[in-house]
Amino acid sequence: METPSIDIQNIRAQYGNTYLLEENLPSTNPFTLFDIWFREVASETGLTLEEISPVCVSELRPSSRMVLLKDYTPTGFSFCSNYSSRKGSQLDENPNASMLFYWPKVNRQVRVEGVVEKLQDEKAVNYWNQRPLSSRISSKLSVQSEVVPDRQYLEAKRTELIELAEREGSHAITKPDSWGGYHLVPRYFEFWQGQSDRLHDRIVFERDVDVWLLKRLSP
């Protein structure tokens, strides 16, 4: 496979500015908060229930979160994060991981399972330098997954780094050692194609040393 023809590294979602602040939380009961979020997504996004009800299920006490795919190559799938985050510590302890892609418009799901390795620092620096200054500032100030007193604490750190960049130039916002890339090297793929009669197609590829064994699974 050649490098991807789509420039995924430079795709940037605009997340907006809807803050989640302790003092304005609509409920301090997590079930009620989930209910409020779910209803808001249903009523305000124009998404259908079919679009918002799929949920990624993980078992054996793993923990899941979304990241942005930065690259896929013939050896695996890369994403960037903070090595000292919760996921970073979990991956240090156990590098086995899975990724789940779900593309509802085409009724496709791809499951990838394998072992995660850290990307070479040179590549991580490259990704870091492609990020907008505001994203670099936010990542540099954040000890990801650490408990912080409030949003103001983070905003104050951001102001300090904005001032530093204004004084010394944006190159002063260097990549912290704790920020870098991960590369998931797959040993298992499953491609799922949904069918309207629910007799879905599931094609699995499992690595056996250096060949991929193909199997069909019952839906």
Ligand SMILES: Cc1cc2nc3c(=O)[nH]c(=O)nc-3n(C[C@H](O)[C@H](O)[C@H](O)COP(=O)(O)O)c2cc1C
């Ligand atoms: C759409 C989306 C994209 C995200 N992309 C990233 C990412 O590329 N890297 C990252 O570290 N966190 C990303 N996050 C935040 C993570 O889901 C997560 O909150 C964060 O990495 C901390 O996870 P941890 O405490 O389990 O380590 C993203 C979240 C969403 C919803």
